Amino acid sequence: MTDRQPGASRRQLLGLGAAAAALPFMPHVARAQASGRIVVSTWGGDYANLLGSNIDQPLLAPKNIEVTQDVGTEPARVAKLIAQRRLPRGNVDVICTQAPQAYDLNEAGLLEPLDESKVPNMRHLLPELRTGYALPHIFSPQIFIYNTERVQAPPKTFGDLLADRYKGKVGLLDNSFIYIVMAAALAKTGDAMNFDAAKPDLEKLVRDGNKTYTVTDAFAPALRSGEIDVGPVWQARTIFWQKAGLPVQSSFPTEGSVVYVSSMSVPKNSPNKAAAFAYLNAMLEPSAQRGFADSMGYLPTSSQATLEGEVARRLALPEPRPKLVAPDYAKLSAARNDLNDWWRRLLDGR
Amino acid sequence: MTDTYLRIQGLTKRFGASVAVRDVDLDVRQGELVVLLGPSGCGKTTTLRMIAGFVEASEGRILLEGQDYAGLPPYRREMGMVFQSYALFPHMTVAQNVTFGLRMRKLPRPEIEARLAETLDMVKLSTMAERYPRQLSGGQQQRVALARALAIRPKVLLLDEPLSNLDANLRQQVAREIRALQRAAGLTALMVTHDQDEAMMMADRLVVMSDGLVQQVGTQEELYERPANTFVARFIGHSNLIRGMLEGGERLVIPGATIGLAGHYDSSGDCTLAIRPERARICAPDDPAARITAKVEDATYVGAHVEVLLVLPDSTRVILHDPTDGGAARRFAPGDLAGIAWDLASERLFDDAGAPLAARSPVHA
């Protein structure tokens, strides 16, 4: 009995020491619990600013939820999430990623299932874009951008890009090549996920000396200088570059448009899930959705968020409304590594 | 001079508005060692570097055997240079250092070997041929530097403060060695130094420079006995300089006293009297030989002589060297009055511009 007393106090000390040691590594956890704070892992720049001005301040501040942004590139943020997967409490409550990445994270068991009981506004989601693990935030259909000064007859289908009149003048964005493969497959077979059927067309495109760009920002100067005339990009890009004064227009493929979806999801080890769900719900509010359409040219994912005036005109889809094709992320994920390998070798030409 | 080997004419170097070397003229005979001597910043090193070709002359000619070298790059001048820092090639052995100039001249291998052996033998470094400079003592490095310059059999050997990086006790020995080598090889040499002992010991003739100007060219004896101006008088050896007014050709009036001069001068006005410490003696104040009386301030026994510090009535301090064998100094204690005496041969008088005045024996003598 007498020698138990120091033992207990030593244990107490150890406990205190462990708590003190743990503190600096998860300040967000401690704060999120105490004061209704959440951490949103997001890209920086315009997107992060718009989250702040359209969601955080107008919709969450009145509910006493304070939002802290963890800004970084998607790979870095996803890497952090994967590294923390074994922790019972992570330090991220909402993570913004592209839809294919969200699929992978969910497959790895990292994401919290979502439904209307958690996020009531999910009932307004466009049905094509809906999943049970990540909520689409904004989206943009793939179109053919073209320089109006040099292209009189814009391409109508992906097959047109292979025509002699565009030979060497098609621009391809390396960072979204998988979507280009899908567009080619959609045109060729009606199934965007029939990748193998699309390969010959892309091989021809690449070998015909058409241009490939590693970064999106290199695309606009190339369109301006006449290095390229056309190319498959997101509609939002056309709108963005039109604002910058580039003489460009969008042409929608008759076979349909593969869509790019930017999504948000809640990690399973989010320390403040209730607030995270509230954040997702707020993100789907029409006012918040319109803000992104205004500034970035992306389309709202909520059917409630109707656009008006100048924005509605700029973002209008043609009539008849083109078919919008969301990728089958399971097939995409399964084929991605092989596709990437094939694409690298194709570009390399060795 | 008929047998002039190296002739320097009107050599001038300007750096922007300032003049580092002004209108230097010098004739050097074959086999002669001429030392450029002066305080730092006097232009002696710049003069040497112009002759070597490292510094481009602003004006003037450098004639070697009648050919003008002023426009030639240093590597065509055939002048061997020994640097103050030795500037040995640290990545080469002694042998490689010494043969560098020979290899640059693409001499045949046997000749290079022969000259290497001969030169190393000259500087007594034959056993050190495979060493690197960092493995040698300062004195040995110095000899390598000398050997390297000698090996090319230069038309002129240039020495830039060659002894200043050596220990004091080594300097005299090395100085003699250099002198002996230069004589043996019959080399014409120019050396720069700020140290007058070194200069006196080695030179055939000296060039005293100050403020970019040549003050005097001459042998040791000429400079010592007949300094061309007060600068040389003070710089070579030591001279006590006493400023005053020359009256009647044989009295120098200083505030509070009058000095009776040994000579008679056909001049008047402001003059400077120069008396060497070892050429005047101390005597009783009432001694008829005394030319002036002064107060003894201090007397220090330094071995060869007693150094006596005296103060003239006008507060000018004068140093005298009184011989320790039979000198009078030890009879004087600080505070005593003493007389100072000298004879005509030891008296130098300079006019207001610093030029020497010729003395005649006084009329009454």
Added chain:
Amino acid sequence: MSRRPQGLTAGMLIGPATFLVLGALVAPLALLARYSLNRYDRANFMVEALTPENYLRFLDDPFYTGVLWTTLSIALVTTTLCLLLGFPIAYRLARSQSRWKSVGVLLVILPLFIGSTVRALGWMGVLGRGGLVDSVVGAVSPGSSFPLLYTSFAVVVGILSINLPYMVLTLQSVIEGIDSRIEEAADSLGADPSRRFWHVVLPLALPGLATGGVLVFILAMNAYATPLLLGGARFQMMAPMLFREYAVNNNWPFAAAIAFILMITTLTLTAVSSAFVQRRYKAA
């Protein structure tokens, strides 16, 4: 007895720094080495394993080894050019006594204040279609076009512009450490400028050349933004490929293996070259 406290003090002084180095450098490397032996799995990203397959995949495939060769050759070419161009600049700066010297040094340092991405974007404006070079060529001979962007030339120019300042600064300090009298000595012994350079300046600057060369070689081997932006999609070097494996494919084990192959190649060549230089320097 008096030895002990001394050792203790030294240990206490060196200890924190050692731990910092271990923590900041060695630990991540060890982790990376461990990752490179894991197996990639789509559902779990990474499965614990001890397999050489990531390394074998790289080494067995001419595509990947080809990218390594491209990277190596670009690094060697830029390092050589850095040496050739950097030396005269560094020499001029080091031996300059003009009051413009500090301006020159500043001009060399100034580009270092701008990130490599921004500088690559600048080169895109110069080399791209409709850019400076292209416009000049177009003006001189109308109708012709001279786009240099997305060529290995563009990558070499880009890396060169980034690495040259490092080379110049390294060499400048080394050359300033060579007593200028040594060069004068060579001069006075009859060495013309070119032979003075070969026999005296170059051997003495060799350690500096080696240091600068290793520095810019490592930088070039690991260049990311420049090959990505100036080389374009068809020009592949190791760092962008590594990043793609990690970021786009989530294949950390393979990315880790690529990182190690890149590192080992760089270290081996660096060690070989320094050993060579050291031997040369000692022998010389």
